[in-house]
Amino acid sequence: MTTDELQQLLAQQPIAVLHRLARGRVHRHFRAGKRRLIELLLQHSSQNLAGLESDLQALIGERQAQPQSTPAPARQTAPRHPAPPPNRRPHRTHEPESTEPSVSLAAWLEGLGVPSPQPFVPDPWQVEALAGLAETDVVVSVPTGSGKTYVAVEAARRAMDENRTVIYTSPLKALSNTKFTEFSKIFGSDRVGILTGDRQDNSQAPILIMTTEILRNLLYDAAGGEIDVRLDTLGLVILDESQYLADPERGVVWEETIIFCPSQAKLLLLSASIGNPQDIADWLTSIRPSPCRLVRHSKRTVPLRAGYLHPNGKLTPLFRTAGIPYGHPGQLHPEAKRLFLEYEEDTLPSGRPRR
Amino acid sequence: MxxxxxxxxxxxxxxxxxxxxxxxxxxxxxxxxxxxxxxxxxxxxxxxxxxxxxxxxxxxxxxxxxxxxxxxxxxxxxxxxxxxxxxxxxxxxxxxxxxxxxxxxxxxxxxxxxxxxxxxxxxxxxxxxxxxxxxxxxxxxxxxxxxxxxxxxxxxxxxxxxxxxxxxxxxxxxxxxxxxxxxGNPEAIDSQFTISYPMVLNLLKAHPHEQIQAILAKSFAQFQLNQRANVLEGKLDVLHTQMEPFGPRVCTDWITQWHTFDQARRQKPHRHQTARHESPEVTARFHFMTPGRVVGLNKGRGIVLRQYRSKGQKSPMVTVLRAGGAITESPAGTVTDVFDRLFECAEQQGYPWCTSESFDELLYQLTELPTRLPLLPILVSKESDLIPDAIVQSLGDFPCPSCSSRPACQKDYLVASRLRQEQQRHIKSIQALRTSLWHRFQERIDVLQKFGYLSPASHLTDDGEWARLIRIDHSLLITELIRAEAFAGADPAVLTGVMASIAHDDDRPGAFPRVSTGLSSLLGQVRKLAESLSPYEDPPLLRADIAAVAERWVSDPGLTWIGLCRSTTMAEGDIYRLLARTLEFLSQLHTLRATHPGLADSASRAIDLIRRGVLEELP
Structure with a gap:
């Protein structure tokens, strides 16, 4: 096929197909405008026009195999029963197509509501983290909102019962302030202090809240010979949001703090889910006096559901299953997929009616 | 839609x-x-x-x-x-x-x-x-x-x-x-370890120079570098087993031996002038076509005024004075005879390539030449395809031509040398991974020694002793400013302005109050210094307009927060953050009270002046 023929064929395709074709070829910010997109597509794959062509044919084939299905249901008020038939079209990602029908909106919304108040029972991972902390350093990597604060509070309480000082650091001043208020409520305001660069409130309190930079400076001062009584009795250092270790500008401060943290104090690293918590734990094991315990889990305490809200106000589930299909990003709900393609076609400049 | x-x-x-x-x-x-x-x-x-x-x-x-x-x-x-x-x-x-x-x-x-x-x-x-x-x-x-x-x-x-x-x-x-x-699964995080000047000073304050490498080795950065090095070492082991069949043969290091032999064998004589497509004859004669030489051309004779090789021309060229005073450029190959007659010729840059006196003289000589002139005997060396002597000799030194394992060496050489190259590359990378942090540290030490914060033996000097207390971004600029006494006599408002412009790193545009002349001239100095330090530290933005906001807040204690917000288009959250960050910088200056009481005092007054109204509500 010549370039001209290819160009014509591209021009005949709906914009959505071009967009799928552009994925990985043209950067997203340059995908506006059909003619321009075609130009860019041809330009970027000028070395490999055959590849572009075969991809295009595959997409066209896929589109034809999928008859203009999933007609928009007239109304969304009633839950659709039965749910739309499972798709038979070849799937673009090479994952096994699930044969279950896609979840309906009603089923997706099920479970909305407020659970009746229940006595607080710590999760197994929280118990495990606290047990680990009795002996050694602990790295916690759990999803946001799992209850890391509970671990921090309990650990601080136990350390204080042993007449030890606790230092709690957060990356942001705003978070420090929030924690200061929160801890003051729990432990009483006379037992919680906060340190910033220019102010020290209740700096002899058994729990000190500060940003990680301040702690780093304290540790440097101590290493340089200035004696700080607070560090002698230090029993626990809690570094919240430790995933900041990877921050391009400030990550180094976390490393310095961990390297110079006195060995008699235990370290508790609280972090959101990260890809390599084992590395962090191994690192701590290699530099700290006792082997570090890693506590990780990826299951959210409150399960998450993803939805798609169309600009016309229509809500559908985003994935075929009610929960998140972990590891299968391609399992989109057919309705959400249809609406999104419609959206892309309608809103992009080339799709607008000519004026 | x-x-x-x-x-x-x-x-x-x-x-x-x-x-x-x-x-x-x-x-x-x-x-x-x-x-x-x-x-x-x-x-x-x-x-x-x-x-x-x-x-x-x-x-x-x-x-x-x-x-x-x-x-x-x-x-x-x-x-x-x-x-x-x-x-x-x-x-x-x-x-x-x-x-x-x-x-x-x-x-x-x-x-x-x-x-x-x-x-x-x-x-x-x-x-x-x-x-x-x-x-x-x-x-x-x-x-x-x-x-x-x-x-x-x-x-x-x-x-x-x-x-x-x-x-x-x-x-x-x-x-x-x-x-x-x-x-998906969240990404793995990578260390962003950087070595800053205050880090070097503080480490050297607490630990002797020779212990530093061990401390750097405790960083997560080194941990991750080691992980990569270990992967390479694994590869190295694999390579090692792959290399086994290519172990020592007749000579222990047969790969190098064969390599040099092969090189020597393949060595071609270097690009000769023959590559310019000139016959050896022309090359030989060209040496004699010097200014003043009488040469014979296709038509008549002439006197060479200059000779040159030009990129545009394939063959060497001569400029010849012809009878009647014409000056022609012709390829040396068109010269038919080189005569045994040479005249004095005072050369000169540019047309007509000789002084006018010698031009007249040569023209006269040309007309006066006898009809028969002896030819210059020129020996033309024959083109030789022989390998240069050095190589012929060294080939004799190699045992390879007569060695019993020659066929094996010849067969295995390509694979073995590729493996060995890979091996050496890995060894180099591993070394780099193991020592890169230390090298970066050493680079910082060099700079600090140059500026006099460290003695040649890497001990903190008096300046280093206080400079290590400045643990913020742009620390080198700030300590250099202090040493240059740029803040001597600066009132709290001006000091605040300068610190604010160093602390602020956002380039959001907007409208701002006027900056005072004192502050703007000081900022000029700061900018100059920052530029001169740019090889060692990235200069801050140093926005004068931002400095003015902070300066106004300090210089006018009657100014309300609303009033300050009205004087600029900056969002109030941004103003707050700017002042909060400035406070942090000023409080670092405040720690220098032992060595720089005037500056520390000025900073603490500035801190007190900043801390009012909204700024006082939160710790």
């Missing part, structure tokens, strides 16, 4: 499905503010009892932070139960919104994605409208970790059975990024 859902409709849709309270993440602060404005004409109003609940909750916060009592957004928030929460707001206002959200008074909060980590309150639902985030002046796709951080705000423990993350399209969305983010 609108490019994205209208905020009022969005909230209405969420309310209808009981998906509130919700956090709506938008691209920018402006988008958040515009979303709030969109409610101005909306008819949806909260029932009175909820309005009252908001009012009572707000009162409690106001009691603690009086600065927000007059906040212009209070009536709107109370009326519609929706608020905005972004970095342009005062921290106390953000705390108020967070408090309202925690108590469940609000239905939705519009927030920016940039500070998703700083949003420390959960909701039943998060709404995501974009898939990229502004990082360092550029838009980047959200990482899986960031998507999960955002989605993590959905679902309150103990208050919800499930949390919802709702995607609603806008022109800034790539659904694929988000679905990948929801379903």
């Amino acid at each position: 609108p490019p994205s859902i209208h905020p009022v409709d969005l909230i209405a849709a969420l309310r209808e499905k009981s998906l509130t309270p919700a956090i709506v993440f938008l691209t920018s602060r402006r988008a958040c503010d515009e979303a709030m404005e969109a409610f101005d004409h909306a008819r949806t109003v909260l029932p009175p009892e909820r309005q009252e609940a908001i009012a009572t909750a707000l009162e409690r916060v106001i009691a603690q932070y009086p600065s927000i009592a007059e906040h212009p957004l209070i009536p709107t928030v109370q009326r519609i139960g929706v608020a905005a929460h972004h970095a342009g707001h005062l921290p106390s206002w953000k705390i108020a919104i967070e408090e309202l959200m925690r108590q469940g008074c609000l239905d939705a909060v519009f927030a920016t994605t940039t500070l998703a980590a700083g949003v420390d309150f959960p909701a039943r639902t998060v709404v995501i409208t974009q898939s990229s985030i502004r990082k360092a002046r550029d838009f980047m796709d959200l990482t899986i970790g960031e998507v999960q951080q955002i989605a993590g705000r959905a679902g309150r423990r103990g208050k919800d059975y499930v949390g919802f993350a709702v995607v609603t399209p806008s022109p800034y969305i790539d659904l694929h990024v988000l679905t990948k983010g929801f379903t």
Whole structure:
């Protein structure tokens, strides 16, 4: 096929197909405008026009195999029963197509509501983290909102019962302030202090809240010979949001703090889910006096559901299953997929009616 | 179809499905503010009892932070139960919104994605409208970790059975990024270890030079470098086993031996002048075609004025004076005879290539030449294809030609040498990985020695002793300024201005108050110094307009916060952060009271002057 023929064929395709074709070829910010997109597509794959062509044919084939299905249901008020038939079209990602029908909106919304108040029972991972902390350093990597604060509070309480000082650091001043208020409520305001660069409130309190930079400076001062009584009795250092270790500008401060943290104090690293918590734990094991315990889990305490809200106000589930299909990003709900393609076609400049 | 859902409709849709309270993440602060404005004409109003609940909750916060009592957004928030929460707001206002959200008074909060980590309150639902985030002046796709951080705000423990993350399209969305983010595993994190000047000074203060390498080895950076080195070492082991069949043969290092032999064998004589397509004859004769030489050409004779080789011409060229005074350029190959007659010729740059006297003289000589002239006997060396003697000799030194393992060597050489090259490359990389941190540290030491913060033996000098207390960005610039006594006699306001302009790293444009002459001339000095330090430290932006905001706040103690905000277009949250950061910088100067009492005193007065009104509310 010549370039001209290819160009014509591209021009005949709906914009959505071009967009799928552009994925990985043209950067997203340059995908506006059909003619321009075609130009860019041809330009970027000028070395490999055959590849572009075969991809295009595959997409066209896929589109034809999928008859203009999933007609928009007239109304969304009633839950659709039965749910739309499972798709038979070849799937673009090479994952096994699930044969279950896609979840309906009603089923997706099920479970909305407020659970009746229940006595607080710590999760197994929280118990495990606290047990680990009795002996050694602990790295916690759990999803946001799992209850890391509970671990921090309990650990601080136990350390204080042993007449030890606790230092709690957060990356942001705003978070420090929030924690200061929160801890003051729990432990009483006379037992919680906060340190910033220019102010020290209740700096002899058994729990000190500060940003990680301040702690780093304290540790440097101590290493340089200035004696700080607070560090002698230090029993626990809690570094919240430790995933900041990877921050391009400030990550180094976390490393310095961990390297110079006195060995008699235990370290508790609280972090959101990260890809390599084992590395962090191994690192701590290699530099700290006792082997570090890693506590990780990826299951959210409150399960998450993803939805798609169309600009016309229509809500559908985003994935075929009610929960998140972990590891299968391609399992989109057919309705959400249809609406999104419609959206892309309608809103992009080339799709607008000519004026 | 609108490019994205209208905020009022969005909230209405969420309310209808009981998906509130919700956090709506938008691209920018402006988008958040515009979303709030969109409610101005909306008819949806909260029932009175909820309005009252908001009012009572707000009162409690106001009691603690009086600065927000007059906040212009209070009536709107109370009326519609929706608020905005972004970095342009005062921290106390953000705390108020967070408090309202925690108590469940609000239905939705519009927030920016940039500070998703700083949003420390959960909701039943998060709404995501974009898939990229502004990082360092550029838009980047959200990482899986960031998507999960955002989605993590959905679902309150103990208050919800499930949390919802709702995607609603806008022109800034790539659904694929988000679905990948929801379903994927977060990325591994990498160390961002950098070695700063204060780090070097503080380490050397506490530990002798020879212990530093062991301390650097404790960093996560080195841990990760070691991991990479270990992978390479694994590869090296594999290579080692692959190399085994190519072990020592007749000679121990047969690979090198064969390599040199092969090189010598293949060595071709270097590019000769023959490559210029000139016959050896011409080459030989060309040496004699010097200025003043009489030569015979196809027609008549002439005297050479100059000779040259030019890139444009394939063969060497001569400029010849012909009978009648013509000057011609001709290739040396067209010269038929070279005669044994040479005249004096005073050369000269440029046409006619000799002085006018010698031109006349030569012209005269040319006409006076006898008809027969003896030819110059020129020996032409024959072209030889022989290998240069050196190589012939060295070939004789090689045992290879007659060696018994010659066929084996010849066969294995390619594989073996590739393996060995790979081996050496890995060994080099491993060395680099093991020592790179130490080298970077050493580089910093060199700079600090050059500036006199460290003695040649890497001990802290007197300047180093106090300089190690300055542990902020641009520390080298600040310590150099102090040493240059740039702040001598500077009043607190000017000092604050300079520190603010060093501390501020945002290039958001805007309108600002006028800067005083004293400050602007000092900033000129600072800028000059910063430029001269740029090989050692990235210079800060040093915006004079930003400095003016901080200067005004300190120089005019009667100025109210509202008054300061009116003097500039900067958002109040930004002003607050600027002053807070300036405070941090000033408090570092304050630690120098032992060595620089004047400066420390000035800094502490500046701190006291900054700390008033809004700035006093939060620690």
